[in-house]
Amino acid sequence: MTTTPAAGLSAENVSKRFGAVHALQDVTLHFPPGQVTALMGENGAGKSTLLRILTGDHRPTQGQVLLDGTPLSLASPIDARRAGIRIIPQEPEIIPHVSVAENVYAGSLPRRAGRRLDRAELRRRITADLARLGFAKVLDPDLPGSRLTAAQRQLVEILRAFTGGTPPRAIAFDEPTSSLSEHETEALFTLIGRLRDQGVAVVYVSHRMKEIFRLADRIAVLRDGRVAGVVEASATTEAEVVRLMVGRDLAGLFARQEVATEHVVLDVKGLTTDDVRDVTLQVRAGEVVALAGLIGAGRSELALALAGDTPIRSGTVTLDGRRLDLRSPRDAIAAGIGLAPEERKAQALFLHRTVRDNTALVSLRRLRRRRFVSKSRERALAQEFADRLRVRAPSVETEVHALSGGNQQKVVLARWLARRPALLILDEPTRGVDIGAKAEIYQIIADLAREGVAVLVVSSELPEVLGLADRVLVLQNGRITGELGRSEASEEAILALAMADDLTAAPQGGAGTDTPTTATGAAR
Amino acid sequence: MSATTAPSTRRPPSGTGPEPTRRGPRALLASIGGQNVGLLGALVVVIALFGSLDPNFLGWDNIRVIGEAATIAGLLAVVQTVVIICGGLDISVGSQAGLASVVSAMVFTATGSSAPLGIGAALLAGAAVGLLNGVVIIHGRVNPTIATLAGLAAYKGLAQLVSDGRAQGYVLGDPVFVFLSRGRIAGLPTMVWILALVAVAVHVLLTYTDIGRNIYALGGNDTAARLAGINLNKYLISAYALTGTVAALAGVLLTARTGSGQPVSGSEGLELQSITAAALGGCALKGGKGTVGGTLLAVALLGALQNGLTVQGINTFWQNVAQGLLLVAAVVIQQRRNRGRAVGLPA
Amino acid sequence: MSATTAPSTRRPPSGTGPEPTRRGPRALLASIGGQNVGLLGALVVVIALFGSLDPNFLGWDNIRVIGEAATIAGLLAVVQTVVIICGGLDISVGSQAGLASVVSAMVFTATGSSAPLGIGAALLAGAAVGLLNGVVIIHGRVNPTIATLAGLAAYKGLAQLVSDGRAQGYVLGDPVFVFLSRGRIAGLPTMVWILALVAVAVHVLLTYTDIGRNIYALGGNDTAARLAGINLNKYLISAYALTGTVAALAGVLLTARTGSGQPVSGSEGLELQSITAAALGGCALKGGKGTVGGTLLAVALLGALQNGLTVQGINTFWQNVAQGLLLVAAVVIQQRRNRGRAVGLPA
Amino acid sequence: SSGQAPSGSSGDVHTVAGKMSLTYLQKQGDQEYFIGEAAGAKAKAAELGVDLKVVNLGNDANKTVSEVQSAIAQKSNGLIVVVPDPAVGPQVVQAARDAKVALLTSDDQICTTGPAPASCAKGDLVPRIGFSGAQMGGEVGKRAAQEYAKAGWNAADTRTVSAWKQDVTVCGDRVKAAKAAFAASAGAAVQNIDVATDNTPTGAQDKVAATITANPGVKHWVVWGCNDENVQGGVTALQNAGVGPNDIIGVGLGAYLACKDWQSGKPSGMKAALFINGKDVGALAVQTMYDRLKSGKDFPAEAFAPTRMVDATSWRTAGVSCG
């Protein structure tokens, strides 16, 4: 296969070790130009590591990277960039105190003679690019990076990939849609299609099967750091890909029975914060309620408000019949509310602490005697959840920064699943989690519900919403625009409610700088 | 709430968005004070207070004195700002200045009183030492704090070794040095002009060039910058080299002011002063944030305060207490204005 | 295909086997040195070098001397470690120690030579000052660097004010103070025991209690800690109060060593020494990382180095250079071992 | 104006008719001796009805220039300075001369024309009140030699320790003088050990302790240094190392810490100390400046306040105040 120098990007006999961990072993893969090659595999299979090697961010322990048949000396990302290779990393990297515009063009800011920054040109470019890519409505170019939501951060990364001067030769997307909703995902696919037509070699990593089959020409599967197989997308099925990934068939689709009781655990009335207006909702014991909506609809804000971290301007929150005065997350946790937040790195993880530490943090009260924490009980707890969620790490004593993205996400979930609060709020719980583990997570959520826990799930992945929820509340613009029971809920129905405003009401604040109509175009 | 820009998107009304460019008269205010209202307020209070207690305080003569006294620390604070924005720190600036001071005087003497050679040698030495800092930090992978702490000791030792620990030479027979130390241009001391020039240059670099924006980027998030193809190493090493060079300039001015090359006296403690000014001026020690304007405001505030306290004949002990209190007060006011988070770490 | 383990279970082959902490000799090594191999190596080199140059260096007497000399800075380094893990910094520790030194001697004298009252008053004063630091930082939302820089000046001024800038009292007529300064238990100086006790207590706190977990958590990621329900404010304020108390203990030892309450002399510069030791010992100045063991190792290294250079009669100038070089060398070795990132910011 | 005009006289200075304002600029203003000096100066100023400001210069030569300029901008009529480093002298002289302000120095000398007072023509020295470093060091060395002779020690198993902060020029001068005086009057060649300290008691203690390690065979020790802190730290280190008070001759400089040992009534290695009364110097300096500005009386080239060598028996009567 590798004898003829092929056009496109290839990895040849690449191995990568991190201490004792073999992240990649003898991987040989070819990414031809003008094609989208999907890279799949379980969490920790080595996908991100391979992409990092292709883009010069990691140095392989062995092997080499070739572009159009010539070996590249990828001493640094700068060399890779010069060679025309780009990456959208799994974790969006945002520069905090700098505007969205500068974030997007960092490293290639427009300039006039003498390295003078051309602010007018910068403004023109960002406005044009936002309009062209259809993100004008969801991204304010003047916002500083520190104030972006997870989805907005991901959009910035995507913009970076599509806005360089010359089109790249090869481009790698590492789970670009993990916190995007349908609408933006659709826009992204159009863009990727355009790249493919321009002859760019596209590498696409995702755990969303539907996307893969929509987008990919070929599917390469990694398992335990080795190539498990490369197949043509048109000639394979989901089941086969899953088999390649996990080495076995997965049990049938997850199906949940309703176990909701009459007991109302969470009762929210007229809750208003800076971004959420007049929200009234109830979650009963044993019930799983999903919050759906587009980017910026206010779901995460609502979740944070219930967790005590966003000031509540008016309205009441009642838990198990007790009215709560939520002034900090401590109050919420003490009352029995747990939130697994949306952004694992920024809001949840202690990267330089172990899996054990990270898992046990909110359960320490249970694990300590006097104030001394029993390490063995702590370890047992962490081990239990690491096993159940299939966390792939050398041991629970591994520091979290050495875990793959999906495995980090599992650690965040483990922390809150282990605590078993009365009300469990999960914001995008399966971001970046592989199919096998997803099923396991759904199962745990179902188990918790059966034990009487009330669960509130925020998710942008509609299949997840549909599969998991007893009831779906749709938010738009900070308000609840509709409620769908299990039987009424469908992707179309949810989307219709999520974009109700765009279809009916006239847009507010016409003085806005940039509101081209592309955004509504997706409402087919 | 305020009618700045009609928020077509759903930005929260409590939006404190201080950051990117605004236009009109507010832009001017923003560029001078903006988030530095606390500092500006403190400066006004200090000036009003000491001015009313002693009219000489506001006299042209005294303002000149304040300016001259603040120049050396001010120069270092300006470059410290750059290094801090980069996410680094340079604790060795004082020692670098001391080394440069000695070198300038010794080369001056050795070359038969050639001021250009003395000054040139000092600047070269400063650049070299700064470069060394950068190389140790980047290629030795030593944390900037430790590396420059080591530099603090090592360069001081070096300055003492070459000078045998004593003041060197005497430069005030030379018109160049006399001009540096006592000259005036348009009524302002030469020293103050030098500070102004360096500050403006660095400000322009940071604000109006892509180099400057890259510096903010790499200080704010080094991974993002690396992936964006910014050559971090080059920038960081250059930042330290720049710092070394400007520290050397400060050393030359030290020589000019004191009349001879001082290995330690006059440069010890400058690191703390420069970091104080930068931090007070709004630099985040984590990097990615800070402005030359803010730093200069802090330099002015500290300078005016120190001078005022001395003018009032307040003894050192009270001066220390007063300085501590004012430092805290200025920041508290600032924080109240910017409405920092109520719960949790204030940083 | 290597034949590791046939993955019959769903657990991946490199999966999370229950493999807990290592046992046996490796565990010991890991707990002492572990990632501090660079330091350990440097310590061995220093000891071997100076020991071979002068066998007395390794004598029991000299080891005692090193221990005593390192105690005061060591105490401060231990608490500095806690503050740095919290993501803070305390630049005022030296001034706090000076203040406590003066208070201990003055209260001792005023109460007709009551050592318990003198010491108690000093510790109380230290706790109060530490608390004040914490409150200013948390409730005033002042950046820790600035707040404690302000404290550096203010508490020094306070110490000078209450003492009128002079050494106060004479305590070495009192057996308690004599015991603190010259006493021995089991052959080791009292001072060294005190350091050991404090270090062990803090180590236990950090490693074995939930308080310690929470401290590492809030320093590592304050947002995440807040969302995990940790009361950041309480922890941070407590950390500063602890620091104040231990700094006061250091001040009491200072009084015992010098025989009188010293407002400034002997405590100035301790902040830099303690930060140096903590940083060299592996504390990340961003917070969330560091160990008491690493810090103590660094204290020992710096103490041995300083003593060795003096034993060899090397003058200050060379001492400075040597210290700088060693500091860098230790960290470079460490980084090479830990294989830091090659490109970009090394932090 | 390049300021090369010789003469330390302040010929241009006019007398002051109204309220007189003076500035006393001191190096190391938070050190005990200088605090006393400031107190003496203030008391005298109050007595004379003069407005006096005291400024602490630390060890900062640069700050010296700033503060001199500031004082001039504040319309001070006369400046009394103790410079942290004599090299800054010409700058100070120049500034005062340009502003036609009277200039007097105390404690340390400065030269009008160059950085080194030692190589300065007599006429170019600025008038001074105080003690000379060399003179103080000389007295310390002489007393140490007397004590040494009295103790009857053998030169072979005796060492002298000179402890000082090596980058402080005036410290170097004192220690050099002490060595010379000791050598001249001890009648035996005793080997000397230089110990670099930071001029604090704990710093000196740690460094001298290490020095003892390096010299295990030595039985008798003679200690002097830049100030009382150094000597007291050194003596404490020796006593902690088990050297008996009778095997130590510590000769302090300042007496403010030595007196604490003597006050306790226990035998001490601190055998004597040169009592230099800062109060007297401060008061004399202000008086001299006052006379110059009020009545045009010329400065004397040099005026000395009395110093006294004190010991455990004589310190109280000499007026040493022990806090």
Ligand SMILES: Nc1ncnc2c1ncn2[C@@H]1O[C@H](COP(=O)(O)OP(=O)(O)OP(=O)(O)O)[C@@H](O)[C@H]1O
């Ligand atoms: N910096 C590192 N240090 C140590 N081990 C690492 C490091 N980065 C990755 N690994 C390990 O390498 C293996 C592959 O990780 P990688 O991030 O490539 O997985 P992935 O396929 O991208 O998974 P995911 O779907 O969860 O993102 C994992 O076992 C991970 O723990």
Ligand SMILES: Nc1ncnc2c1ncn2[C@@H]1O[C@H](COP(=O)(O)OP(=O)(O)OP(=O)(O)O)[C@@H](O)[C@H]1O
């Ligand atoms: N830290 C912040 N600073 C400024 N604005 C914010 C911040 N966080 C959220 N917002 C704004 O609040 C609104 C609600 O955001 P929220 O994150 O709750 O939406 P969401 O429905 O969870 O969508 P997403 O998919 O983006 O997470 C958005 O308009 C967003 O721009």
Ligand SMILES: [Mg+2]
């Ligand atoms: Mg990945």
Ligand SMILES: [Mg+2]
């Ligand atoms: Mg969200």
